[in-house]
Amino acid sequence: MIRTTCEHQPCGAELRRTGVGRPPRFCSARCRVAAHRARNAVPAELRERRRWVRRGDDKAPLRADTGRHASTTTASTWRTHAEAARSPHGTGLGYVLADGDDVLVLDLDHCLDNGRLAPWAAAILKACPDTFVEVSPSGTGLHIWGRGRLDRGRRIRRPDGACIEAYSSGRYIALGHRYRQAPLHLADLTEALTSLL
Numbered sequence: 001m002i003r004t005t006c007e008h009q010p011c012g013a014e015l016r017r018t019g020v021g022r023p024p025r026f027c028s029a030r031c032r033v034a035a036h037r038a039r040n041a042v043p044a045e046l047r048e049r050r051r052w053v054r055r056g057d058d059k060a061p062l063r064a065d066t067g068r069h070a071s072t073t074t075a076s077t078w079r080t081h082a083e084a085a086r087s088p089h090g091t092g093l094g095y096v097l098a099d100g101d102d103v104l105v106l107d108l109d110h111c112l113d114n115g116r117l118a119p120w121a122a123a124i125l126k127a128c129p130d131t132f133v134e135v136s137p138s139g140t141g142l143h144i145w146g147r148g149r150l151d152r153g154r155r156i157r158r159p160d161g162a163c164i165e166a167y168s169s170g171r172y173i174a175l176g177h178r179y180r181q182a183p184l185h186l187a188d189l190t191e192a193l194t195s196l197l
């Protein structure tokens with residue numbers, strides 16, 4: 001018999017595999033819903049701002065209301081989190097880093113391989129205070145979210161070809177899902193960023 005535990009972290013109930021087919025991942029519908037919610041959770045600090053768009057198939061930002069192209073510099077093309085979450089356009093949520101907002105994102109490319117974090121990315125994560133982190137829609141990158149400002153976007157190309165970018169304005173970030181149990185708040189990343197850049 002294969003023993004597994006309910007994937008909803010706080011539960012951890014032991015699951016017994018019965019019959020054939022795929023083993024169950026959750027002990028109950030309640031745990032399945034709770035796990036889905038936890039995976040899609042976004043800090044209130046981001047949810048409360050009207051900075052939300054949709055991600056188009058070509059990765060360009062779309063307006064949540066009309067599905068037409070959104071602009072990362074025109075606030076009238078952004079919507080609330082609730083509006084963007086229920087929008088039928090595009091394939092996911094995007095958040096616009098607007099000038100003067102004190103929200104920044106460290107974008108780590110190609111650092112996740114089947115859920116395993118590359119050592120260089122783990123080191124960066126460790127150098128940051130506890131803050132919201134999510135996995136990019138591709139499933140291979142991480143977005144580290146925090147408070148802070150940059151006068152311009154930065155890009156650091158690593159010797160192994162991976163890339164680290166940091167932005168605080170004029171960009172939108174396509175959201176994937178929350179990284180593990182990342183906290184649902186934004187820490188000040190100014191110091192961590194200074195040592196990194």
Ligand SMILES: [Zn+2]
Binds near residue numbers: 007012013026
């Ligand atoms: Zn459970």
